[in-house]
Amino acid sequence: MPDTLGRQLRDLRISVTDRCNMRCTYCMPRAIFDKDYEFLPRDDLLSFEEISRLTRLFVAAGVVKIRLTGGEPLLRRDVTDLVGKLRGVAPDADIAMTTNGVLLPRHVAALAATGLDRVSVSLDALDDGLFRKMTDSGFGVDEVLAGIEAAGKAGLGPIKANAVIVRSVNDGEVEKLAEQFRGTGVIVRFIEYMDVGTTNGWRLEQVVPAAEIIGRINDRWPIEAVDPGYLGEVAGRYRYTDGGGEIGVISSVTNPFCGDCSRARLSADGKLFTCLFATSGTDLRAPLRSGATDEELATLIKETWDRRDDRYSELRSKATAEVARVEMSYIGG
Numbered sequence: 367m368p369d370t371l372g373r374q375l376r377d378l379r380i381s382v383t384d385r386c387n388m389r390c391t392y393c394m395p396r397a398i399f400d401k402d403y404e405f406l407p408r409d410d411l412l413s414f415e416e417i418s419r420l421t422r423l424f425v426a427a428g429v430v431k432i433r434l435t436g437g438e439p440l441l442r443r444d445v446t447d448l449v450g451k452l453r454g455v456a457p458d459a460d461i462a463m464t465t466n467g468v469l470l471p472r473h474v475a476a477l478a479a480t481g482l483d484r485v486s487v488s489l490d491a492l493d494d495g496l497f498r499k500m501t502d503s504g505f506g507v508d509e510v511l512a513g514i515e516a517a518g519k520a521g522l523g524p525i526k527a528n529a530v531i532v533r534s535v536n537d538g539e540v541e542k543l544a545e546q547f548r549g550t551g552v553i554v555r556f557i558e559y560m561d562v563g564t565t566n567g568w569r570l571e572q573v574v575p576a577a578e579i580i581g582r583i584n585d586r587w588p589i590e591a592v593d594p595g596y597l598g599e600v601a602g603r604y605r606y607t608d609g610g611g612e613i614g615v616i617s618s619v620t621n622p623f624c625g626d627c628s629r630a631r632l633s634a635d636g637k638l639f640t641c642l643f644a645t646s647g648t649d650l651r652a653p654l655r656s657g658a659t660d661e662e663l664a665t666l667i668k669e670t671w672d673r674r675d676d677r678y679s680e681l682r683s684k685a686t687a688e689v690a691r692v693e694m695s696y697i698g699g
Contacts, residue, residue: 367427369640369674376598376628378429380417381698382445383437383634388466389502390490391566392530394695396502398565410635414448416654420632422455423664427671429630431460435698437634440469446476453481462486464528464699467513468505474513478520485517486526486555491539492546500536514552523551526614530557531574540574544583548610555601555614561682562642563693576617580604583613598628622679630671631697638667641676642699643691 367375384406389396412420421432432452439445440463452461460483467487474485487510491497494507517525529536529543540556547554556579561568580602583589587610592603600623601614617623631639636651648670653663678686 367668367671369671371625371675371677373598373626373674374628375424375428375630375671377431377433377630378421378424379433379435379629379631379698380421381435381437381632381634381696382417382439382442382448383411384696385441386436386438386466386695387441387468387503388438388505390488391500391502392532392559392568393562393566393699394693395565395567399695406635410651412632412634412636412651412654414444414451416636416651417448417632418451418455419660420636420650420654420663420667421452423660423667424630425456425459426664427667429456429459432456432462433698434461434463436464437695437698438466438469439463440465440473446473446480449477449482450480460484464488465513466501466505467510467517470513471516474516474520474522478522482522484524484526485522486528487514487517488529489514489527489543490529490531491536492542493539496536496539518551525552527552527554528557529554530559531579532559533572533574535572537574540579540582541586544587544613548587548606551611553612553614555616557616558619560618560642561691562697562699563691563695565693570619573619575620576602576615577620579615589613598623598626600627618679619682622677622682624677624680627676633692633697638670639692639697640670640674641678642694642697643678643686644676644697645690645692647692647697 386394462484464486489510490500492507497507531537543554559573588607589604590607592605601616603614605612637647638650639647
């Protein structure tokens with residue numbers, strides 16, 4: 367099922383909530399997402415049954431990788447039940463979750479038992495004061511590390527630790543993060559600071575290029591490039607030449623990968639987005655709840671993907687900076 371640029375649909379990212387227990391400055395700045403912010407009403411959220419039904423149709427259309435996101439997905443009540451339902455409709459798919467990790471110790475055993483394969487955990491700094499400042503929360507680094515440890519003990523892996531690197535904020539943490547996880551089996555992925563949404567005040571000069579990150583790590587511990595694990599893998603992969611493991615870099619700003627992008631995103635209220643930097647999506651909830659057949663829903667999904675021509679990161683400019691984009695907390699990372 368190729369889009370207008372020949373890209374196949376392989377990955378589905380499902381946001382299960384737009385709420386989060388952190389207020390990371392690059393994602394959900396508290397000045398916007400404060401106590402008066404109106405999150406999605408509960409009735410607007412897709413039910414687990416609705417998510418499962420749509421997922422089955424996406425799998426039939428070619429999806430082989432499913433990722434649960436948010437907001438913070440572990441805030442969605444009984445999300446482990448959803449994992450079990452997704453495993454039932456997609457027995458052969460790779461099912462993963464992106465989380466901030468602090469709730470993992472409470473849920474990880476049930477997640478693993480119901481069919482989750484992997485987790486990616488956000489960790490932007492090891493310095494506790496800096497971490498608390500970036501997340502604008504009362505949570506500490508030790509709580510995230512405890513979540514990563516719990517995931518490892520539950521057999522979820524390989525675990526990835528995601529770090530968004532912002533110039534003059536946490537760029538001094540690059541080597542610390544690499545050293546923390548060398549030899550542990552956890553893969554650190556360094557992510558260029560991106561202009562997702564319009565509320566984080568993104569500026570190009572705040573981006574730490576992937577090439578700089580790679581060079582700094584290579585100066586400390588020699589690394590070499592690794593071939594992508596699959597077509598459309600977003601992270602450039604590198605391994606330590608001494609056998610200390612692997613790191614990844616995601617360079618959406620300095621080295622866009624739009625040409626291989628195979629991702630569709632389903633928002634918590636049932637809108638289908640074909641780009642992380644989209645301005646609008648296709649409503650699947652309305653036809654779903656008004657009695658559409660599987661065939662009609664599948665046709666809507668196919669038509670949406672067929673006309674897809676998104677390549678925001680390749681076109682990024684002063685002009686695109688003025689375009690209103692959906693927030694990452696809504697569409698899912």
